[in-house]
Amino acid sequence: xxxxxxxxxVSGSPGQSITISCTxxxxxxxxxxxxxxxxxxxxKAPKLMIYEGSKxxxxxxxxxxxxxxxxxxxxTISGLQAEDEADYYCCSYAGSSSYVFGxxxxxxxx
Amino acid sequence: QVQxxxxxxxxxxxxxxxxVSCKASGYTFTSYGISWVRQAPGQGLEWxxxxxxxxxxxxxxxxxxxxxxxxxxxxxxxxYMELRSLRSDDTAVxxxxxxxxxxxxxxxxxxxxxxxx
Numbered sequence: 001x002x003x004x005x006x007x008x009x010v011s012g013s014p015g016q017s018i019t020i021s022c023t024x025x026x027x028x029x030x031x032x033x034x035x036x037x038x039x040x041x042x043x044k045a046p047k048l049m050i051y052e053g054s055k056x057x058x059x060x061x062x063x064x065x066x067x068x069x070x071x072x073x074x075x076t077i078s079g080l081q082a083e084d085e086a087d088y089y090c091c092s093y094a095g096s097s098s099y100v101f102g103x104x105x106x107x108x109x110x
Numbered sequence: 111q112v113q114x115x116x117x118x119x120x121x122x123x124x125x126x127x128x129x130v131s132c133k134a135s136g137y138t139f140t141s142y143g144i145s146w147v148r149q150a151p152g153q154g155l156e157w158x159x160x161x162x163x164x165x166x167x168x169x170x171x172x173x174x175x176x177x178x179x180x181x182x183x184x185x186x187x188x189x190y191m192e193l194r195s196l197r198s199d200d201t202a203v204x205x206x207x208x209x210x211x212x213x214x215x216x217x218x219x220x221x222x223x224x225x226x227x
Contacts, residue, residue: 001172003154034212038155045205045220046147046155051213089155093212097160097169099145104154 001094004029004102011109017078020105022090023071028100030071034093037066037075040104041086049088050075077107085109112136114206114218121224122196129192130221132206139187140164143209146180146191148202149220156202160209161189196225 005023012018022035029035035053038046048057050066053073063078073092077084090102117131132144145160159170161180168180179192189206204221207214 032212036213038214040155045217046214047217048213048215051210051215057215091155091157091213097167098171099157099160101147101155101157 001028001098001100004090004092004100006088006090006102006105008103009106009108012077012080012107013109014080014082016080017076018080018107020075020077020088020090020107022073022075022092022102024073024092024100025071028092028094029068029073031095032093033068035066035068035073036091037064037073038089038091039084039086040089046089112208112216114208114216116204116206116218116221119222119224121226123227124196124198124225126196126225127192127194128196128223129190130204130206130223132189132191132218134187134189134208137208139182140184144180144182144189145207145209145214146178147205147207147214149205150199150202153202158191158204163189193223196223198225201225 033053037050040046053068054066065076088105094100113135115133140163143160143162146158161168163182181190206218208216
């Protein structure tokens with residue numbers, strides 16, 4: 001499968017909100033409510049932030065929210081904080097027990 | 111607490127094979143799948159495949175079919191990923207991770223595999 005499409009970078013300032021998009025196809029994002037989002041700081045393993053499109057694991061701040069419309073999923077971070085500066089990856093179930101990641105988005109300028 | 115502890119860094123020559131281990135603890139190993147994800151230097155995450163720790167069923171990414179094998183040892187709660195015919199573009203950090211329905215909820219610390227002559 002082809003990787004999901006994410007913007008290479010987004011910028012924000014402390015206190016603002018940003019949205020990262022993740023565009024797939026009708027064979028992955030559009031067909032399943034199984035999009036997840038991961039945060040990765042340099043040199044660290046990724047961390048699950050959103051699963052099943054909009055659900056937050058225990059311990060993840062409610063400043064993080066997810067949604068989906070058609071073939072595009074989105075991650076919104078409100079009330080930006082310095083520690084939110086990281087890379088963000090979306091991932092979708094693509095059928096037949098397979099998954100596909102997005103190319104990643106660097107959130108910077110915080 | 112759930113932990114996935116991976117084996118140490120490896121340096122391999124082109125054409126060789128590497129086998130990375132991932133020891134799980136803190137949960138019932140056979141109740142979840144294990145996914146393998148890799149990340150080349152400065153690049154994004156790439157899904158490699160997954161294995162059911164319950165019955166050993168596997169599904170591999172198409173681009174790795176024929177070169178990768180994922181296995182588990184339920185007696186030691188350990189998962190393994192073997193990659194053969196290594197090339198320079200296989201140089202990456204390899205992660206094992208616990209797979210729940212539609213997401214990966216716990217990750218290992220990563221294992222750097224360097225392929226260089």
